[in-house]
Amino acid sequence: MFKIHDLHKHFGSLHVLKGITCSIAKGQVVVIIGPSGSGKSTFLRCLNLLEKPTGGTIYVNGAEITDPKTDIRKVREDVGMVFQRFNLFPHMTALENVAFAPLRVRQLSKHEAHERALDLLVKVGLGDKASSYPDQLSGGQQQRVAIARALAMRPKAMLFDEPTSSLDPEMIGEVLDVMQALAEEGMTMVVVTHEMGFAREVGDLVLFMDDGIIMEQAPPEIMFSCPSNERTQAFLSKIL
Amino acid sequence: MTFRWDILYRSLPYLWEGAQMTIKLTTIAVGAGFMIGTLLGMARICQYKPLRILAAIYVDFIRGTPLLVQIFLVYMGLPQLLSFPMPRLTAALLALSLNSGAYVAEIVRAGIQSIDPGQTEAALSLGCSNAQVMRYIVLPQAFKRIIPPLGNEFIAMLKDSSLVSVIALEELVRRANIVITRTYRPFEIWLGVAFMYLVMTLAISRLVAYMERRLSVDV
Numbered sequence: 001m002f003k004i005h006d007l008h009k010h011f012g013s014l015h016v017l018k019g020i021t022c023s024i025a026k027g028q029v030v031v032i033i034g035p036s037g038s039g040k041s042t043f044l045r046c047l048n049l050l051e052k053p054t055g056g057t058i059y060v061n062g063a064e065i066t067d068p069k070t071d072i073r074k075v076r077e078d079v080g081m082v083f084q085r086f087n088l089f090p091h092m093t094a095l096e097n098v099a100f101a102p103l104r105v106r107q108l109s110k111h112e113a114h115e116r117a118l119d120l121l122v123k124v125g126l127g128d129k130a131s132s133y134p135d136q137l138s139g140g141q142q143q144r145v146a147i148a149r150a151l152a153m154r155p156k157a158m159l160f161d162e163p164t165s166s167l168d169p170e171m172i173g174e175v176l177d178v179m180q181a182l183a184e185e186g187m188t189m190v191v192v193t194h195e196m197g198f199a200r201e202v203g204d205l206v207l208f209m210d211d212g213i214i215m216e217q218a219p220p221e222i223m224f225s226c227p228s229n230e231r232t233q234a235f236l237s238k239i240l
Numbered sequence: 241m242t243f244r245w246d247i248l249y250r251s252l253p254y255l256w257e258g259a260q261m262t263i264k265l266t267t268i269a270v271g272a273g274f275m276i277g278t279l280l281g282m283a284r285i286c287q288y289k290p291l292r293i294l295a296a297i298y299v300d301f302i303r304g305t306p307l308l309v310q311i312f313l314v315y316m317g318l319p320q321l322l323s324f325p326m327p328r329l330t331a332a333l334l335a336l337s338l339n340s341g342a343y344v345a346e347i348v349r350a351g352i353q354s355i356d357p358g359q360t361e362a363a364l365s366l367g368c369s370n371a372q373v374m375r376y377i378v379l380p381q382a383f384k385r386i387i388p389p390l391g392n393e394f395i396a397m398l399k400d401s402s403l404v405s406v407i408a409l410e411e412l413v414r415r416a417n418i419v420i421t422r423t424y425r426p427f428e429i430w431l432g433v434a435f436m437y438l439v440m441t442l443a444i445s446r447l448v449a450y451m452e453r454r455l456s457v458d459v
Contacts, residue, residue: 050361077367087362091380101366104376146362153366 001026001061001157001188002047008055009042016042018212019056024205026156029189031199031220034209035235040192043209044161047190048072048079061156077105080150084162086142088134094121094145095130098152106153113152120148124178140171144178157188164195196240200224208232248428251419255429258415259436265411266398269336270344273397274390276337277344282374284349295345302342308403311335315407332404340397347389351382384455391448395441412436 002024009017016039024030032040045051046058049065049072057066060075088097098117102108108116121127124144134142143163150158160179164172176198183189183202193199199206199220206223208216208231216229224240227233283295302310315331355378363373405414416433420426 048365050365073367073369076365079365081362081365083358083362085356085358087356087358089359089362089377089381091384100376101368104372105367149362149366159365 001028002190003059004047004056005058006056007043007046007053007058009039009046009051010054016212017046017053020212020214022207022214022217024157024188024190026188027186028204029183029187029191029202030205030207031203032190032192032207032209033194033196033199033235034207034215038209039212040209041161044159044190044192047159048076048081050081077153078156080153080155080158082143082146082150082158082160082163084165086134086139086146086166088142088146088149090134093131093133094126094137097134097145098148101149101153116152117148120151121145123151124148125174138171139167140174143167143171143175147175147178147182151182157190158182160189160191160193162192162194164193194239196224208235210235244423244425244428247423247425248432251423251429252432254419255412255415255433255436258410258412259440261409261411262398262401263440265332265336265401265404265409266394268333269340269401270390270394270397272333272337273340273344273393276341277346278348278379280341280345281348281352284345285352299342299345302339303346307335307339307400308406310339311404311407314338328404328407328409331407332401332409336397336401336404339400340393343393343396344390347386347393348382350389351386352378354385355381387448387452387455391445394444394448398440398444399437 002022004023005021007017007020008015020043032044034040042051046053047060053066057064059065060079063070063075065072065075088094089100092100095114095117098120099110099113102113102116103110106113118127118130121130124147126141126144126148129137129141129145134145137145147158147163163179164175167175172195176195179189179191179198180202191198191203201220203220206218206220207214208223208227208229210231216223216227216232218227223232224236227236280295280298283291284299286292311332314335315326315328318331319326359377359381360373363377368376401411402413405411405417408414410418412433416429420429423429
């Protein structure tokens, strides 16, 4: 699904990603952990080119998105993204938020788009909130709408950028439940998170990033019980 | 010293026609200015540098020169250049619209830049083109935010439109001058005119406040 080779990203003189190579298979749930400033989010945002890499190659579903000739819009249609700050469109209801991309990007009829949107809202447990505006919803509800919005394009993969980091603790569970259900359906997922419980239970592979590189990668059972890298051990001992 | 309010009273229908011209000039100028300003405001922050520079030069020129000079330039300068006569109303509307466009451009630019970049990112991640992001996500939110400064621009333009009296276009100020040359009653007439402007600007600011309330209920 994703093949990343020697990925670099500079912000001016700041070298944020220092050569990342990895591949993510279809149906795999990859969880990226690491201290803040390690480049986790930047890496994730490179995968749909919200950040433009300064070096290296990324293949998504066989298309090289780092090639300027590739139509990135087509690739983005197949890769959904969920943001830390939800980024729902405040001038649209929950239903309109979810129906927006099917309507405008996929060019479905209004009826079809709304039908699809309502199905997805029901799926994330918010069928009764279809006509609410984002500022009438709690953080957890907003994030679930945001997940439904990304799913409305029927993507082949989903990127999650710290999806629970700006939520009150009591709302984290409802969002993680939706994500877990999605993983169980076989969705390819790349998740940047600090929720180690989620990483352990749902993740197929855990990447530990520090200082712009992948320090260690292992299945969660191994990563959390006997990490081999010193930095991983130090990080995990601090948060577990 | 006696005040002749009856003269003002008798002149009111004539002055009111002038005020109607003032309202017409202002409405069309701000309307056209809004369209010019939206395009220009987007040009100011687009990714094509030449377009950005052109828009910046335009805005700087308009904001850095007196409106009075711009009116003369359009009314007397352009006909010389193009060698065809310029009707007063056309000249007035053109000068005011071009002027308003520059101020609205800055308002629109600030409005667009005030929208959280996360909105754009979310729309892009769904597969939107840049044009779709602007049309469906950024501009609708930006326009809502710029209603108050647009209202200010409307009020400023209403007052500044009095400058076209210098090319003898019969708006409120020009008509007041005509009345005064007939009646020799400047105090009554100018006070009356000032009051008419006040009524118009207050009406606009109430309207803007109303629109702001209406739109904020929606979201």
